[in-house]
Amino acid sequence: MKEQATNPYRLLPAVEEVLREPAVSAFEARVARDVLVTLVQATLDAWRGEIKAGELDADGLQARLASGGLAADLEARVRAEEGSGLIPAVNATGVVLHTGLGRAPMHPEAAAAMERVARSYAVLEVDRFSGERNRRDDRLSTLLQRLTGAEAGIAVNNNAAAVLLALQTFAGGRAAICSRGELVEIGGSFRMPDVMARAGVRLVDVGTTNRTRAADYRAAVTDATALLLKVHTSNFRMVGFTEEVSGAELAELGRELGLPTVFDLGSGLLEPEGAAPLADLLEHEPLVRDAVACGLDAITFSGDKLLGGAQAGLIVGTAAAIGTMRRNPMYRALRLDKVTIAGLETTLELLLAGRGDEIPARAMMRATADELRPRADALAAAIDGLGSTWTVEVLAATSQPGSGSAPGVELPTWVIAVARAGFTATELAASLRAGDPPVYARIQEERLRLDPRTLLPGDEERLLDALRALS
Numbered sequence: 001m002k003e004q005a006t007n008p009y010r011l012l013p014a015v016e017e018v019l020r021e022p023a024v025s026a027f028e029a030r031v032a033r034d035v036l037v038t039l040v041q042a043t044l045d046a047w048r049g050e051i052k053a054g055e056l057d058a059d060g061l062q063a064r065l066a067s068g069g070l071a072a073d074l075e076a077r078v079r080a081e082e083g084s085g086l087i088p089a090v091n092a093t094g095v096v097l098h099t100g101l102g103r104a105p106m107h108p109e110a111a112a113a114m115e116r117v118a119r120s121y122a123v124l125e126v127d128r129f130s131g132e133r134n135r136r137d138d139r140l141s142t143l144l145q146r147l148t149g150a151e152a153g154i155a156v157n158n159n160a161a162a163v164l165l166a167l168q169t170f171a172g173g174r175a176a177i178c179s180r181g182e183l184v185e186i187g188g189s190f191r192m193p194d195v196m197a198r199a200g201v202r203l204v205d206v207g208t209t210n211r212t213r214a215a216d217y218r219a220a221v222t223d224a225t226a227l228l229l230k231v232h233t234s235n236f237r238m239v240g241f242t243e244e245v246s247g248a249e250l251a252e253l254g255r256e257l258g259l260p261t262v263f264d265l266g267s268g269l270l271e272p273e274g275a276a277p278l279a280d281l282l283e284h285e286p287l288v289r290d291a292v293a294c295g296l297d298a299i300t301f302s303g304d305k306l307l308g309g310a311q312a313g314l315i316v317g318t319a320a321a322i323g324t325m326r327r328n329p330m331y332r333a334l335r336l337d338k339v340t341i342a343g344l345e346t347t348l349e350l351l352l353a354g355r356g357d358e359i360p361a362r363a364m365m366r367a368t369a370d371e372l373r374p375r376a377d378a379l380a381a382a383i384d385g386l387g388s389t390w391t392v393e394v395l396a397a398t399s400q401p402g403s404g405s406a407p408g409v410e411l412p413t414w415v416i417a418v419a420r421a422g423f424t425a426t427e428l429a430a431s432l433r434a435g436d437p438p439v440y441a442r443i444q445e446e447r448l449r450l451d452p453r454t455l456l457p458g459d460e461e462r463l464l465d466a467l468r469a470l471s
């Protein structure tokens, strides 16, 4: 009898037995029964592991079971299950276009437009007035035309897709010439030479890492050449003895040689009328309109970087070039859905209506340190009021545009440096990420730094709730 009681494995209940406990079966209101079964198995497996490692004996297990340890462990697992997947987060990092946090938050009117079409049928590929079939991005093309001065536009899933479509359309099975200094890697998974290879395009790289001239392109042209490509080095900067072929030079060369020209702009800075400019903050960031004015055949950029809209790849250019891309069967695999189109149309309409300053990403970039100071002070005071375990200090710091836009650009800000007694900065950051809502912040000099620049309306309260829940 005694021997049996001291064997902790025998005290572990069977899965079926656990599921009959009311405190456990109550979780069926929150997760499906199948899921609950796997969570119970995971708990029992974890405990079995503790026993095996000598960390849990019969007495310990008995005490744990008696004090409701099973339900407590399952509560944590059910919470993790509920909180996984795509849920809203608070971005207190100060990185405006934070790729890990979904880049640009959208304007409320754009988000509302997305919700409206998501919930209903929509006039996607039928013309309301003639009743005939039309193209899903006709309106987007018109809006892009008005904003950039290009003859036409087309939209696909992201800028990587836009580059793929452009390369494949104009140079599939043939060769494209690109400067050696512009063979960029964006965020690990987008490497220009790899994308070219997948598009079936042979890369001919010309010039040197730091200097490429029009003559280098010209000398590399053969019968196999189908395209001249330029890529904005959006996430790094070369300084010193450098030279690049400008968009205007490339367009000129293309016309002279009878070859199409494509410029991957990356961030896609637009300076719409009536909006405070961003160009002075983000020097070296080329403007879409300027690239269009060069007379290039196609220009690609992202919808969710400096444009401040939904994830998309936008291509503007000549009507002929855009039409050729539209006829490529690959476009069918890369095209946008109605929800994204609705969000982008509304974003572009806001830009055209002179309401560019309302686009959240633009407003966040433009916020000055003086404007951010009172927000930092108020938040610091509120955190200070949470209790004596918290220490706060408001410090001058810098935020970043993010998403590889404008490398080296630092936007002056004020941050709240937060510490909590008994917690390292890493532990504090981890518990905030695991909280509800998840909060993301930077760590510097062993303190968490909360930057008000990237807080959206209502985020201050959510952030305080998350901190309060830890107290």
Ligand SMILES: *Cc1c(COP(=O)(O)O)cnc(C)c1O
Pocket: 158, 159, 160, 161, 163, 184, 186, 190, 231, 232, 233, 234, 235, 264, 265, 266, 267, 301, 302, 303, 312, 313, 404
């Ligand atoms: C960001 C970027 C890309 C990739 O754009 P996504 O929209 O993330 O697919 C491609 N080229 C350049 C130059 C970029 O800056």
